[in-house]
Amino acid sequence: MSSPSATLSAAPPQRAAGRRANPWLTLIAVAFGLFMVGLDGSVVSIANPEIGRDLHATTADLQWVTNAYLLALAAALILGGKLGDRFGRRTVYQAGVAGFTLASVAIGLSGAIVPVIAFRALQGLFGALLMPNTLGLLRAVFPPRKFGMAVGIWAMVSSVSTALGPIVGGLLVEHVSWESVFYINAPIGVAALVVSALVLPQSRNDAARGEKFDIPGVLLLAAGALLVVLGVVKGETWGWSSAATLGTVGAGIVVLLLFGRHEMRVAAPLLPMRLFRNRALTIGTVITGLNFFVLLGSIFFVMLYLQNVRGFSPVEAGVRTLPLSLASVVASPLGAALTERFSARLTMPLGMLLQAAASFLMLTWSAGSGYGALWPPFIALGLGVGMVMSASSDTIVGNAPVADAGVAGGLQATSLQVGGALGTSVLVSLISGRVGATLGSALTAAGVPQDTARRLEGAKDAVSMGVAPVSGAMPGPLKEAVVAGSGQAFVGGLHTAALTTGVLCAAGALTAVLGLRDRGNRTGSSTTGPHGNGEHTRDRDPGTDHGHGHDRSRSPRS
Template identity: 35%
Template sequence: MAQQTPTRDAVPEDVRPWPALFALCLGFFMILVDTTIVTVATPAIISDLHADVNSVVWVTSAYLLAYAVPVLITGRLGDRFGPKNLYLVGLTVFTLASLWCGLTNSIEMLIAARVVQGLGASMLTPQTMAVITRIFPADRRGQAMALWGATAGVATLVGPILGGVLVDALGWEWIFFINVPVGVIGFFLAVRLVPSLPTHTHRFDWLGVALSGLGMFFLVFGIQQGHKYHWNGWVMVSILGGVALFVAFVVWQAKNRVEPLVPLRLFDDRNFSISNFAISTMSFTATAMGFPTMLYAQLVRGYSPLQSALLFVPMAVMSIILAPIVGRFTDKVHPRLLTGVGFAVTAFAIYLVSRSLTATGPVWHILAAMTVLGIGMAGIWAPLAATATRNLPMQLAGAGSGVYNATRQVGAVLGSAAIAVLIDSRIAAHGLSGGAEPDGALHQLPAIVRDPFSQAMSDAMLLPAAVLVLGLVSVLFFQLPRHLTPRGGATPQPTAATTPAETPAPDPLTH
């Protein structure tokens, strides 16, 4: 009811928002690093566990799938049992699963451990965004969300670099063992610094959970296995079945008048809708680009994992330098400007990386392209996160953060699956099927096949560049946020997600 809202949104007076945010960002940073850290270890895992490329890609896809499917419901669980409690449970599950990952000795067991890791991540992530929305006042929320978004961007870039250092110095197992001490530190910081916020009863949309989860699984499984099984009948049934389940999910959300898993009125806010689509394209790219780059660096150039990871240093440095600068402009500049430039520069940089993946070309071409890539990415992560949540009312904080994180993960899952298919198909198209794909030996390829293999990786890199163009087109339709509208000027029309105070309506999320 309307009188419940103040109680729900009340925050203890002794809460220190910024220390709480830093504690939350540590756990968030750790799980996002794990999204990309495996890419640099791909050849090492292939060699040590005697697996093929498609199986090792499932090490990432299984994690992303287990991460994406429950994240809608875990956002609501945070509202019901307290975001701090769900954060701590998720961090514990993730940390213990990381230990399991490092101790495995088969590709099948590693994939299983990664599924559990993803479940822990799905419990943790929505709580970070929801807590920010609830403990920061509106006039400071943009800066806080900018830091949250910048954490996502920096983590995506640091993953391959950290992975290269660990794989080269200690072995691929340590990309997982490193999470154990970080998880323990993050747990105690969260216990001490993150406030316990009021909880709220929910009715959970279990049918919505089932439809969205099965739809995602069948779609991704079909896409990733399609090339291996020559797009036969059961593969197409899996893909079409996944699409049909997603359609059924949307229809059910529209008909569910009690408490849908995804309140569709969230998407009445144009900026929220665009931000969700745009972040999915960025996540698709960030996940997809790592695989061809790492395979090229280690199998064509003969670089070690550490040397391969150093290719990403210019990108990480530029992103880290520019993140706080972009954050200061997030509350002052039209999001269309920041994100439009960010997407345009990033798409161009990915194209430059693609053209630089040659068997004998100078390495500085790759480093220059990576520098441009870091500049572009800095204008995407933070502004999108801030724009997505700026207009959402408090009672939709859990649902909104769950949807945003789910779409971000959906993009990553599809990027992982799609790039695996494209790498396989381009290797075959260049006449290397069965000859150049690594099958358990971590060595530089013979000179005679390095050029066609490089061309295959270069071709694969064009996919994330093309997907970013879709993100660029979408952000051009951002509206001017209300806080930037001059007094007396035109303001956006009220939407279902921003019901005027003079016409209150009972919200199913407050029951």
């Protein structure tokens, strides 16, 4: 086991030659893989209804199309980063790209729901190899002073690909087929493989190659992550206070605590607990989860509102969220520049406050709001998410030793995925609960007879998804009244969800202000300092940065 002090005295890293020495080409190469995974994550929700109709899948089947991917991804992200640190980040990244691409094509060729679910799980596993090593590769090749801007562009690619998903998915499903949503990964994946083969340098932690691999840690982490994420994604279905939900999440937390205890005792840990001595890294991990709780949860209920309350098609709804995508394009590099100039103590709270403002602006929405009320929250949300993603990624990966860059990338991606899962599940549950409390009175106020309103209250789950439970046999005026009452009930639930995200964002901003230090106190070596306090130096010349430890960046000839 290498000690922190050992890494301080390590020799400077070897550098790749030629085009593989250009860090900006590395950024371009990893952007292809990152864009593919980000796009896939948000287009599938648009394709799910058509998958269900074509393959005669049940609602539970369609949930597993999403959950199988999410569970596999969450369970293996830190492992994927560790494999990159140990065996070569370029090698593991390319394996992830190739596997993700092949699994995507296999989904389109499946023809039945069971293989679709199985190949979605494979997508998640290969995505776990790909995602953390994008940041690991950047950390290994960019000098400290330029790493923040690289992360800003990385965050921009991630945000834009996620936000474009509904538009691309809507166009493909509407004009081609649901299979094309997965086939589109083939050309992107091939381009990613070609570019990465030409320009990516190899980098890894040579000191870890002779260490015994932490198999018990892999199993404990996978089991704990699986249980926690399963409890979260099924919480709305099982009930948040049910024995199944509490038992599953509780068991996952116990396993994760056992994992942490194991990691502190093993010589070569899968996830070195010393990383959490750095306060900025720890806060960045928490804020990353909160950031995607708000982003994915908000996108989920906003798309339901636009499509099922306002009546827009998937493409029309996606186009109306373009301000969010455009704002994130600006926000990520802007956030990186502000972080580099003033530190994350400014950028992270500012981004969280912008998200809080977006959430509170959504409290003004009604079932008939004009677009003038819709786009300002989209811009504020895009600006806030992009700025926070840049700052939090920099505080996590930028504050970790280069030797642990892949693991740090896996930690960041795990926090992101768990936060997104919590966001969609918790916010839909809040909307459903509010709908159940207000649906009857909303329907009565809309002119629905009381006996009909009572019968329709049993369909609160449908209304919480923004779908009015309208019977085709209803008279026209009654049908209009049901639609109006259901829309009002859903908007009430949306307000509850928006208020919740606004309060959480304000709390996140306060946490960042109080927990992060200013720039003068955040500089230190890129590994744990000699006093064991976990502070990291970020501003040394790359050629003499001994914080790289035993990490090596190699050309193919080395």
